[in-house]
Amino acid sequence: MVDKNAPVRFKMHVKKGDTVQIIAGKEKGKVGEVLKTFPKTSQVLVKGVNIKTKHVKPQQEGESGQITTMEGPIHSSNVMLYSSKQKVASRISYTFDSEGRKVRMLKKTGEILD
Known part of the structure; x- marks a missing residue:
């Protein structure tokens, strides 16, 4: 039986320290650093x-x-990872590097985040 009051943990595509761009709401277009996440x-x-x-x-x-x-919290679906080098926001994909570790990669630029 599932406990309805148990906390649900969601996997988030952003981590503390990531640079993100806001894609929805009154702050749309702003770029900033993630200070804290609330999974x-x-x-x-x-x-x-x-x-x-x-x-x-x-x-x-x-x-x-x-x-x-x-700062007030905003929903993680309203932010997109941002490449400071290319000045573009992108979705992420998960790939494996040369040592076999799973890393996050920006789809548009191919930039490795982790």
Whole structure:
């Protein structure tokens, strides 16, 4: 019997440190680096994309409040891996290198990521 409350882990095509381009939404066309991935929800944090502002109340008396900005997560289906050398976004394929390791490769450019 399958536990309905058990976390579901999805295989994501992006990893922390990858350079990605946003392909959908209000931030479409922006390029940034993946700061963090959330495999349970298939979301990623991208540097400089989906900026949220948060109003923070003062903690102590006499202190003033602050407005902080931070990145919000976006769904991994809305990002595509980006080649900085060729300036093009591409899908990925999985291939094997000369030592027999499984690596990620950009389909358009043939660039090896791992």
